[in-house]
Amino acid sequence: MKILVGLYCLTCMSMLRAQRIGSSRRICGSDRAAPEIKLGGMFVEQGMVQPYRDAVIEANYRSGQSLEIKPLDKVLKNVSPENIVRSMCEDLVKKGVNAVIYGGDEDNVKSTLYVKQIAGELGMPILMAGGGSSEILHSQVSVFIPQSE
Numbered sequence: 001m002k003i004l005v006g007l008y009c010l011t012c013m014s015m016l017r018a019q020r021i022g023s024s025r026r027i028c029g030s031d032r033a034a035p036e037i038k039l040g041g042m043f044v045e046q047g048m049v050q051p052y053r054d055a056v057i058e059a060n061y062r063s064g065q066s067l068e069i070k071p072l073d074k075v076l077k078n079v080s081p082e083n084i085v086r087s088m089c090e091d092l093v094k095k096g097v098n099a100v101i102y103g104g105d106e107d108n109v110k111s112t113l114y115v116k117q118i119a120g121e122l123g124m125p126i127l128m129a130g131g132g133s134s135e136i137l138h139s140q141v142s143v144f145i146p147q148s149e
Contacts, residue, residue: 055069072091
């Protein structure tokens with residue numbers, strides 16, 4: 001089973017704040033562990049998801065317009081955060097990812113619902129790790145071990 005590890009909150013306001021103050025470092029603590037996380041599945045660097053995260057920020061300002069996601073050579077029409085998340089999940093399925101460990105905040109209702117709904121529609125099992133996910137993702141304990149097929 002291939003698993004995407006380290007998919008973070010896609011509509012986090014701290015990302016907007018980080019951009020506004022000109023900092024390249026994300027403020028949210030869950031980002032710190034992203035490159036090192038491995039939980040018994042496919043190791044995926046944060047860079048695989050980053051273009052989508054940046055696109056979601058754009059979509060918040062340009063709802064309904066076309067949006068080009070340059071690193072992926074993709075153009076989405078009538079853009080919204082939801083259809084960006086859908087596009088991302090579909091791309092991950094094509095790459096063989098069939099389960100998601102999602103590290104978004106439970107109280108970030110929009111991104112939580114989008115990821116739960118869309119991953120569910122695509123048949124991707126999902127482990128929710130709320131509260132910035134730091135307790136689970138920074139832990140040395142493997143919280144999700146796939147059964148070998």
